[in-house]
Amino acid sequence: MNDISRSIPKLDSVPKAFGNERYVNDIRYENALYAKTLRSPHAKARILRRRYPELPAGYHIIDHTHVPGENVVNIIADDQPVFAADRVTYYQEPILLVIGPDKRVVLKLMKDIHIEYDIEVPQFEWTDSVVHYHFTKGNLAKVKEQADKVIRREYHSGYQEQLYIEPQGMIGYHDGKQVILEGSLQCPYYVKNALIRTLNCADDYVRVRQATVGGAFGGKEEFPSLIACQLAVAIEVIRKPIRLIYEREEDVESTTKRHPSHITMTAYVKDNEILGIQSEVGLDGGANIGLSGVVLSRALIATTGVYTIDHLDVTGDVYRTNTVPNGAFRGFGAPQMLFAVEMFMHHVAAELKVDALAFRQRYLAKQGDHTSTGGTFRDPIIMPEMLSRVLDESDYLNKRERYASPDSHRGIGMSWVLHGCGFTGSGEATHIKARVKLHKRTTDEVEILIAAVDMGQGVKTTMTKLVATILDVPMSQVIYDNPDTNFVPDSGPTVASRTMMIVGGLVARAARRLRDEWNAGEDQWIEERYVQPDYIKWDETTFHGDAYPAYSWGINIVEVEVDPATYEVTVLETWNIYDVGKAIDEQVILGQADGGQLQGLGLGYLEVMNHKQGVIQQRNVTDYIISTSVDTPPMHNYLMDNPYPLGPYGAKGAGELTLVGGAPAVALAIEQAIGKEIHEIPVTPERIMELMNDE
């Protein structure tokens, strides 16, 4: 049999290259109306009065009074209203939609709406903790007494914007029986469930279809539910096709971003050995909690990164501030934490005056070790093999020594990372309960019926390949259309690096059954449901047990040069090695490796975003700096097989792993180039100047 990893042409590359894919903005219905969002100009205020203009025929204003069900967007915490009713809690919070056939008239009407506010004092300090978690491992209190040294550092990270290529958007209509929405989204069933609650309707009254998605990176996990609910309310009232497509600046100012973080780490040390670590993690949740609690738990669980430390005390808080709500972003809390851990391990080694590499190797987790939450690393860990390969390829050891000289402006940094695959804790079993179906038509074509969304990451290609390989039929005999909730079961959201491992695992199981039960020319249906392996035990309240069924592992090595006159960083070259179990398609994983790394490096040294009084300052692609091709270094990516018994062909998660180590690797490289400790990302030239001038 062919090795499943051998690359095949990605199914969407030709239609995308030729411009034939239909993104949401390409979908045109006759007589569709345009919707525009009126937003809050204040970070915090009460709405006292509204004065709406007289509306010409065919124009509408849709606000909270039109919501038939609950004025709440169903996420995790119920704190985002569909339309602000009597108060606004962040700048650009949506208040109402103006809808009509001519955009110019819509814009004119927007100007004629008068809303009277009672402006209140906004909260920007991180003091209002709305989620608080605490867990321990071992007994930190006891080892504190034995310590002969205490080493403490604080780490900070800023906003990161997903900057998906295609801004948020949705279009919908009523067909007499259902409200039908089509949009750029990652989670068709999140949207559907939100609609049911907002419309207070029967399950079969709403239908959600995925349009071709032009990038998402987590930004289309929970946010699309908000526009979907608004649009559905409008469609319910107006009963005409309506489109709600964001402009870029509107999108950047008002949609969710990566949580800024403050992380304090304290190591208790005796005889140059870390006895235990205390970490305190703070995340800025923005104005709503949304799914910030889940982001926080992933951050906390990653508190020791790839290392085994026996005694831990871990606390975390999500703070509510009157700023744009933060949410899902590839990595989901792990990038902030792994940045802190990787820097900290180096800073502790430096303070103990021991070799950082040898020091870290001592703590590197081994199969059978206990995780930060007292679970078990059950599967083989091949980090030592990965390490020796990537050290060789990059010539890391020699370079690290050479660049240590004070007049070298070069540096090389190395991060070690892991990423828990799938939902945190028992989320898969208790919240998601994934279901998948295969349908064999009488023509013997096989349809994959899952809710997983291809947003460019290649799921269509890999799922189709998986089924075609198991059934030993040509790719063209397998059909995987964009999910439509009228036809596909809820296989869960396209998030958390779960799609191939969890959903693909179920699809593979269904395909094997279909192969065994195959009856040529007969219409056949196969369904599979998620069953949690029974050895996985997780206690959500104490954070104890196996937080994830499996882990993917990676090493990133980044070499930089810092210009001593301008403090600019040039990333010269990178070397990266990953254990994703088994690549279902090598090129697809290498695509994730390139893109994930650019985003990770961006978080580390390039992508600056901040707010002033709650107003995002970098609102467009001129001011929010992501890498161009000229900034992109040669990236050498290597994969090592380490099949996971429960994944299809051994596959584990891959989507987020490639991002999470970029920031610490580049920060460590810059640290060596300038000879100063770095505690904050992104490491901008402005910050490097301060560090270099600070003697």
Place this chain on the structure above:
Amino acid sequence: MVKHIIPNSLKEALDYMDGHYTTIVAGGTDLMVQRRNWAELPPTFTSDPVYVFHLSELNYVNEDDKNVYIGAVTPMSVLLDHPATPQLLKDAIAIIAAPGLRNMATIAGNIGNASPAGDSLPILYALDALVRIQSKSQNSLLPIAQVIQGPRKTILDNNELITEIVIPKDPFTFQMFRKVGGRKADAISKVSFTGSVRIEGKHVTDLRIAFGAVAPTVVRVRDIEMEYEGKTVKQLQQQVKSLQEAYATYIRPIDDQRSNKEYRMNVAMNLLEQFISSLKEE
């Protein structure tokens, strides 16, 4: 309602501009962004746009013994490849935006936009470029520093059009241009430095220094340059601190979403020092 004017000739353009409120559109790479509207709606012009990019009589690069002549609508990409384009200008154009944009962007537009971060401007200042301004009845040639009055402010009247940029061919022995943006391409300058010298034997006989994006307009100070002209390379290098101090009073950078004052000032000074220390006797 504005009227969109697509003239057939320079004369037609100037005739229309005489007596109408107009906005010149060359490549439109500034204007179409500044006047952007909700997608699918036309840009928000408040006076009649006059499109000039297609006027072939303004699309040329010529030279004689003394000068290089650049027609107002010559795209930057053409200048980048043209043998007559001064090297410093090429260096600046090579890192303006990205290739697609350079096919549309013009130097006249960079002048007309008069942004403190316009990247061709420090070069034009340093090379003593002249700008030809025409109206229906007038034709004048003005130094660049007179044309640009402040951020987004030029001396141009509503009926006037930039038709040509004239760059003298002065002999230089060493030149340096450094643009510092947020990334390596497609970035707005945080600060830029332009230096150009003629060194004869041991002596610096012509010294030109210009800073971009650190003040409301390009900083070029003839008085300072003259003070140091005639000195030897060594003397200049020994006096770099006082040279830096002299410029420090003219460099008045701002804090914004792209950078901060301290950084801009620091880097401007570092680049000046780097330039002076790279000078060599001929």
